[in-house]
Amino acid sequence: DQQVKQNSPSLSVQEGRISILNCDYTNSMFDYFLWYKKYPAEGPTFLISISSIKDKNEDGRFTVFLNKSAKHLSLHIVPSQPGDSAVYFCAAAPxxxxxxxxxxxxxxxxTL
Amino acid sequence: DAGVTQSPTHLIKTRGQHVTLRCSPISGHKSVSWYQQVLGQGPQFIFQYYEKEERGRGNFPDRFSARQFPNYSSELNVNALLLGDSALYLCASSLVVLTGELFFGEGSRLTVL
Structure with a gap:
């Protein structure tokens, strides 16, 4: 049972444009959400988090939005840079x- | 400052064997967690230790065990290896036990033949 789902395995965006990564969850006990970034041959690196008392959290070029009623969160990266190319994991916890x-x-x- | 260090980085075992993976947390971090990442999946929680006590256990069989030492380093042990245990094993440390902001090592890649 996949309690946290990222339905898009890949996304390609031009440099300077917005990247939007999506995540859905099913467990109503989750109220703390995080995004991690992973480069090849490295461990995941914490990027940004949000608790369920908020619907938005910003940190520089990164913004996470939480829609509790839809059990959906998204990560926006603006503007996207080539160094942002990585695997992004959504994570959740009670x-x-x-x-x-x-x-x-x-x-x-x-892409350039 | 050194990050989370794990050893060995790669190892190959055969079915039925035993493996021990080691992890040194960031200096000052007292909590260590272990995650298993199978190819194409996200990391899956195995254990968390804080101050040498087990503080959480994921849905893994008893073949998996771990411990934390007085210097806060940790070992993950897996007995009676199965082909399905082939994965990247990630260790993460944190300052406190109740935080999702984990600092991960590069992982130990285990291949079971």
Missing amino acids: GTASKLTFGTGTRLQV
């Missing part, structure tokens, strides 16, 4: 716990 449930990842390719 409370601020460390036991994260990850999605299957979306491979973002930012």
Whole structure:
């Protein structure tokens, strides 16, 4: 049972444009959500998080939006840069716990 | 400052064997978590340890065990290896136990033949 779903395995975006990565979840107990970025041969790196008391969190070029009623979150990257090319994982947890449930990842390719 | 270090980086075992994976957390981090990432999937939670005590366990069989040492390093042990145990095993550390902001190592890639 996939409790966190990333339905787009890959996404290609031109440099300078907006990248939008999507994530859906099914477990109503999840109220803390994170995005991780992973380059080849490296471990995942924390990017940004949001708790269920908010619907938006920004950090520089990265913004995460949470729609609790739809059980959906998205990561916006503006403007996209070639260095953003990586696999992005959505993760969720009940409370601020460390036991994260990850999605299957979306491979973002930012082209010149 | 050194990040999370894991050893070995790659290893090959045969079915039925035992494996021990090691992890050193970032200095000052007292919590260590282990995740399994099968090809094409996201990481899946196996264990969390904090101050040498198990604080969480994922849906893995008893063949999987772990421990944390007084210096906060950790070992993951897997007995009676199966082909399906082939995966990237990721260790992550954090300052506190209740946070999702984990610092991951590069992982140990286990191949079971």
